[in-house]
Amino acid sequence: MTVERLYLDCFRNYQKCTVEFLSAINVICGKNAQGKTNLIEAIYYLATGRTFRSVGDKELINFDFQSASIRADIVSSEREQKLEARFSRDRRRELYVNDVKIKKGSELTGRLTVVLFCPDDLTIIKDGASVRRKLMDSCLSQLRPAYHATLSEFNRLYDHKTRILKDHHEKPGLLELLDDHNLRLAELSAKLIYYRAAFAGELSKRASIIHKDFSDGREYLEINYKTVGGMDASNKKPDELLPQLLLHQEKHKIAEIRSGQCLSGAHKDDLEIFINKIAARKFASQGQARTAAVSIKLAERDIHYEDKREYPVLLLDDVLSELDPKRQSFVLERIENGQVFITCCDDAVATFSGGAKTIEIEDGRAI
Numbered sequence: 001m002t003v004e005r006l007y008l009d010c011f012r013n014y015q016k017c018t019v020e021f022l023s024a025i026n027v028i029c030g031k032n033a034q035g036k037t038n039l040i041e042a043i044y045y046l047a048t049g050r051t052f053r054s055v056g057d058k059e060l061i062n063f064d065f066q067s068a069s070i071r072a073d074i075v076s077s078e079r080e081q082k083l084e085a086r087f088s089r090d091r092r093r094e095l096y097v098n099d100v101k102i103k104k105g106s107e108l109t110g111r112l113t114v115v116l117f118c119p120d121d122l123t124i125i126k127d128g129a130s131v132r133r134k135l136m137d138s139c140l141s142q143l144r145p146a147y148h149a150t151l152s153e154f155n156r157l158y159d160h161k162t163r164i165l166k167d168h169h170e171k172p173g174l175l176e177l178l179d180d181h182n183l184r185l186a187e188l189s190a191k192l193i194y195y196r197a198a199f200a201g202e203l204s205k206r207a208s209i210i211h212k213d214f215s216d217g218r219e220y221l222e223i224n225y226k227t228v229g230g231m232d233a234s235n236k237k238p239d240e241l242l243p244q245l246l247l248h249q250e251k252h253k254i255a256e257i258r259s260g261q262c263l264s265g266a267h268k269d270d271l272e273i274f275i276n277k278i279a280a281r282k283f284a285s286q287g288q289a290r291t292a293a294v295s296i297k298l299a300e301r302d303i304h305y306e307d308k309r310e311y312p313v314l315l316l317d318d319v320l321s322e323l324d325p326k327r328q329s330f331v332l333e334r335i336e337n338g339q340v341f342i343t344c345c346d347d348a349v350a351t352f353s354g355g356a357k358t359i360e361i362e363d364g365r366a367i
Contacts, residue, residue, distance in 0.1 A: 049105025
């Protein structure tokens with residue numbers, strides 16, 4: 001799984017730019033605000049159909065232009081492919097695979113798989129449950145097209161139900177729609193929970209091995225999947241989960257109507273992380289939390305490899321500068337295989353030994 005070439009046309013602060021990459025480590029360096037992360041963002045977009053930043057598609061277009069595009073020549077499953085996204089200020093984005101227009105972003109799934117590790121991920125242990133759900137959703141959406149489709153439908157219906165709960169005081173008739181929404185949301189939640197429980201078990205197994213090595217055997221990392229009502233979802237299929245979800249919904253139906261909030265469903269899921277049997281979110285030191293975060297992201301990469309028998313493209317966006325020398329060395333030793341993109345400042349280039357390709361970015365240009 002490699003990105004051979006990337007073409008940027010009026011994307012972010014780039015105008016016209018073509019960059020070729022090695023199938024090993026590519027170091028993207030330069031001063032701040034020159035466009036290093038923008039380059040990583042373009043690769044991520046072509047893999048997932050979305051940006052990892054909190055912006056809309058139109059904000060990806062260079063300020064001085066009305067349209068933009070990103071295109072990549074990739075090799076996936078030993079096949080050469082082309083991926084492209086086109087953006088315009090006055091119409092919806094368009095996606096292409098091998099020059100053929102596709103209808104939905106989910107059709108990109110599996111063609112180019114990536115694992116992104118950025119400074120925000122270092123807070124994954126201490127932050128709220130939403131960041132850990134995002135971790136599960138990001139990985140599973142790439143591995144399983146059915147999961148991506150289920151998640152999209154769940155989010156759409158969740159928004160509909162939320163509007164019903166908030167607006168029924170002015171429009172009492174909306175409550176007649178609630179039972180149908182509840183049934184479908186429970187069915188979708190059962191499918192999401194099925195995938196997430198299996199993923200969490202695999203993530204825990206792999207991350208604990210990495211973390212033990214990382215901590216020289218002093219710490220044991222454990223990840224438990226947590227869903228609504230304290231349900232045990234391990235080794236249970238969706239049709240086994242559905243009756244429990246419907247019961248939980250029924251128990252919280254009145255509370256939902258009174259509060260105007262959805263209190264039951266897969267949107268409440270979390271990953272509970274323990275270090276030496278102690279809750280990491282509450283009691284882990286900053287160093288322990290960062291070690292655990294690195295272990296989890298490296299485990300995510302291993303899960304991709306085990307599933308597809310080829311490494312995903314690893315995107316390290318300015319994350320090494322946030323780690324101490326020991327953690328930097330551990331990460332670099334673990335990423336010898338597969339294609340890797342690392343953004344860093346000019347001063348950090350010397351960290352990487354021979355064999356890496358260095359690409360300097362200056363004001364939206366590859367030097």
